[in-house]
Amino acid sequence: MRATMGRAGRATVHLLLAAAMAFLLYLFITVLLITAVGTVTVVGCWLLPETVILVRRIAGAKRRLTTAWTGREIPEAYRTIDGTLTERLRTAVRDPGTLLDLRWMAAYYVYGALVFLALPLWPIGLVVDGVGCGLLRRRAVVLPWIVRLADLEAGWSTALLRPSPNALLTARVEQLTATRADAIAAHGAELRRIERDLHDGAQARLVSLSMRIGLAKRAYDRDPDAARKLLDDAQAQAEEALVELRQVVRGIHPPILTDRGLTGAVRALTAGSGLRVTVDVDGLAEDGPRAPAAVEAAGYFVVAEALTNAAKHSGSPTATVRLARTRRGLRVTVADEGRGGVDESGGSGLLGVRRRVAALDGTVRVSSPAGGPTVIEVDLPCVW
Structure with a gap:
């Protein structure tokens, strides 16, 4: 009984949030009407992409609410709305996710209202009738019904908010395109870093090493001590160049x-x-x-x-x-x-x-x- 009460309590919270969202969506009708009028008259066509972004956020909140109840994530598949006003308008209108969200919103005005109207049945079913066993019997009947209502509401939302396979594929292609661009940019930056490290570090030391060896060869006959010192410096330069080369290699793959x-x-x-x-x-x-x-x-x-x-x-x-x-x-x-x-x-x-x-x-x-x-x-x- 305790487990049933706990699940019914979570179902009640889910339904209360669903009803609150339905109420807010009715207020959102005003925004939709203003956007429609502005788009038709062209003067306020800039409102359309902004409203579509708001609708996406509302649908995203509903996806998260439904996922919290069902434990199954509902994916999103939207095209990015950016660029010039013309590009933003074109993306907002042509994105399949826009039609999907509007379809869900229209349906939610109906079944969200039903959830809102059904909520009073929960406290009514738990009214004490003066007999203790009667209260338990009422709970035993009402609690599973509340859970089933939450499951039904979540099932409708899942079915309406789940993107089509084509939309998911399109979103995946766009994601991979962006990922590929980032990977190319990262690869280019890494190559420039390696080139810079080699040019400013190891290459400079190798040039200095070559010069010191050349000076040592010239001084070898007339000043052996100076030549020996130059060779010692050259050996130190060679060791430092090796250290820097190891660091470059370690940066590529340790x-x-x-x-x-x-x-x-x-x-x-x-x-x-x-x-x-x-x-x-x-x-x-x-x-x-x-x-x-x-x-x-x-x-x-x-x-x-x-x-x-x-x-x-x-x-x-x-x-x-x-x-x-x-x-x-x-x-x-x-x-x-x-x-x-x-x-x-x-x-x-x-x-x-x-x-x-x-x-x-x-x-x-x-x-x-x-x-x-x-x-x-x-x-x-x-x-x-």
Whole structure:
């Protein structure tokens, strides 16, 4: 009985929120009428794309509400509304998601109102009739009915808000196009960084090395001591050039990943981060199956970038890194208890993280409220 009461309570909350949304949608009719008049008279045609964006947000809120009840996510498939006014109008009108949302909204004016009208049956069914067993009997009848009503409302919303396969395919193509562009941009930036490191570092030292060897050869006969000093300097230059070359190679694909795997490489990375870092590993054995090299490199890059940001900006002396094997791939989580308030547009390196992860069809979630904590969670799909 307690479990039934709990589920009925959650169903009641779901139905109350659904009824509240139905009431707000009736108020939203005014916005729709103003937009329609403005579009027909051309004077207010700029209202159309803005209204479509509002409708998307309302439909998104309904998707989240329905997902919270059913536990099954309802995907979204929209074309991005941007560009000139003509382009925004064309996208808003031609996007299949617009018709889908308007169809749901029209239907919701009907079945949302039915939900609103049915809510009074819940307290009426629980009125005490003076007999204790009578109250229990009434509850036993009413509670499942409330749950079924919530299931019915969620089922209608799911059916009406689920995009068509063609819309999902179109959205996926657009996402992959954007991801490909980001990957190309990230690849170009990486090539420029490597070229800059080689030109300004190793190449400059090799040129200096060549000059010192040439001077040593000229001074060898007339001043052996000076030649010996020049050769010593040349040897030091050669060692420094080797160090910089190793750093460039490590930036492309750290050799330690090949030798010790992601877990060992991350432990070595955290040891030199300047923070007290706790590494938690779930489902990743050092002698077990490994993720593909590209996935390991991306995971390593995420940890390195997040710890660098934490050391520079968070003000926290500690951090936590978690590596977990999931059903879909690899999950990397880095958290610190610092001041929070991460600004992704302020050169924090998160844009590079997003591009590298997006190139592998992964996802990045950043939570960094003012005052902390900052949590960066990355999911990288792969087959183990």
